[in-house]
Amino acid sequence: MAIERTFSIVKPDAVAKNVIGEIYSRFERAGLRIVAAKMIHLSREKAEGFYAEHKERPFFGALVDFMTSGPVMVQVLEGENAIKANREIMGATNPAEALRGTIRADYAVSVDENAAHGSDSPESAEREINYFFSADEICPRTR
Numbered sequence: 748m749a750i751e752r753t754f755s756i757v758k759p760d761a762v763a764k765n766v767i768g769e770i771y772s773r774f775e776r777a778g779l780r781i782v783a784a785k786m787i788h789l790s791r792e793k794a795e796g797f798y799a800e801h802k803e804r805p806f807f808g809a810l811v812d813f814m815t816s817g818p819v820m821v822q823v824l825e826g827e828n829a830i831k832a833n834r835e836i837m838g839a840t841n842p843a844e845a846l847r848g849t850i851r852a853d854y855a856v857s858v859d860e861n862a863a864h865g866s867d868s869p870e871s872a873e874r875e876i877n878y879f880f881s882a883d884e885i886c887p888r889t890r
């Protein structure tokens with residue numbers, strides 16, 4: 748498997764809990780490198796664009812309220828099978844179903860405040876990375 752990149756968000760609930768470092772350590776322990784990162788406070792427009800695929804879902808308004816409720820960390824993770832590896836360490840969308848030891852099991856409280864986001868396919872990873880980062884903000888490959 749070639750080295751791959753994925754996009755990740757530490758959501759406002761996890762930033763408020765002061766566990767950015769804990770979550771970054773989990774990425775690193777799983778063999779993922781943080782090759783770009785920044786803290787931002789999403790505007791409604793930016794959050795709505797990011798979750799455009801969920802526009803018609805009943806929880807869309809609440810999701811945008813939550814994602815704009817405080818700062819988030821956005822990052823690009825690089826490693827072997829990075830998309831799947833990151834989804835595994837995040838755990839299921841609903842923390843009640845997330846395996847023990849995953850980020851969502853340990854730090855999230857509910858499906859709407861679920862601590863982290865990770866791209867679910869190479870196509871979403873590319874779209875999401877480009878939605879938040881310009882090429883010159885991402886470290887060139889080091890390996």
Ligand SMILES: Nc1ncnc2c1ncn2[C@@H]1O[C@H](COP(=O)(O)OP(=O)(O)OP(=O)(O)O)[C@@H](O)[C@H]1O
Nearest residue numbers: 801806810839840858859860861863864865866867
């Ligand atoms: N039933 C729901 N009620 C409230 N919020 C939901 C619900 N389903 C999903 N969400 C919110 O919308 C986000 C995107 O949903 P999606 O189905 O894409 O899950 P995901 O891919 O696991 O999560 P993410 O895209 O954040 O990584 C979820 O992370 C969650 O915050």
